Amino acid sequence: MTQHERAAQIFVELADRLVIEFDVLDLLHTVAQRCVDLLHVSAAGLVLAGHDGVRGLVATSSEQPELLDLLQLQAEQGPGAECLSRGEPILCGDLGRQRESWPDFAPAALDAGYAAAHAVPMRLNGHTIGTMNLLSERATGLVSSNATLAQALADVATVGVMQQRAAGNRQLLADQLQATLNARIAVEQAKGVLAELLDLPVTDAFSLLHERAKSSGESLQSLAARVVDSRGQAWRSSP
């Protein structure tokens, strides 16, 4: 199989994983592993940038502890950190020359047996959401075809992350909507319970409920649910 065919096959595999219900971490792990297969690098790690500036290593091609440390370090200093701030690929074919620019990362990587390090941005709409970091034992740059391929892999990872965030946002809204529905139902039912119990119009029952919740510091929904569940007994027994 030529490298081109292998690449095509891998993209089909990755696209299959981008169906509606997918595990984003699983996808990112696959991307990291395929980097090693396709780009002739020794290790790969995907780092996502949080809103608070925290950079988290979310997937790696191997779980070796030294490698994890090194990839995390690369997110703070070295090609990963620069790639994240500049939003463009940072390719370094010879770490030996970068001991001064990256005083922590370069020696650590060299000690661990890596000679080259690269980072490709995970970009969407001009915004860099993370980086795909690569480490190579051979002192060599990425040939341009591999750099293109690396960006394509990073793009797949980006789509996966954004899709998952959109789904998470929907889930959050759905939870809010159902919580509001629960609350509205409980409050209306409690109005009915109190109206009957105290022989009041429903609107007056709401005022009472509202005042009690306010003065006791209990949420309207929680008070309403207790009133409904106890058929009003909770109203009489509490102050």
Next chain:
Amino acid sequence: MSMERVWASVHRAARDDRARVSMRHVFHACLTTIKVDGAGVMLVSTTGNKEPLFSSDASSRRLEELQYALGEGPGHDALRKGGPVLVPDLTSVTAAGRWPGYTSAALENGVRAVFALPLGPDRARIGALDVYRKKAGALSDREFDNALACADAALAVALASLESDEFERGFTHNRAEVHQAAGMVSVQLGIGVDEALTRLRAHAYAADRPLLQVARDVLARTLRLGPADGRDDLQREEGR
């Protein structure tokens, strides 16, 4: 393609209305792209209340409420199974066997075909879209695709309804009095509120009256559900 078609229809309706996108524009898209005569959306609470909140017209509203009152129908099944429930002809034996009460009531209301689609994927399934036809007939492939896209649009608009006052209006208009009445009946009969809801629904069905009217009578204290309102209650009385 169907997604673009449906959203284009939704946006056109909103623009003609000079209003922000709301459920009635989704219903407009249902009517034009699925070629149906009416539509309704119910949302389910985490406590299992299937609340008919939105409808395109009075007839659809009646059908949505019927489904709620009877506790059966294509929308309930779509919600439960998480996939479309298509009933191209309500006079079929299958429909009558599956939802005996709902089927005859829907036919009496002039509906011949119902198609129900769940709103949301498995983990976030929050309701169902029902669309109604006055004439029998299956959905074409294109109409089916449009129906799926309409369900997706209905979900998006339902999720956004909290930010406008649309959710609140839907709930206040269609549901508030039913739940108030359930609270009253719960105290009157010394039963749980869910059972009170069941009693109200049973009364509406037996009296052949809309549930909302029954609820209003309870609230006005012109109707009081007696313990002898059904066989269940007689048994409960005897057991006391």
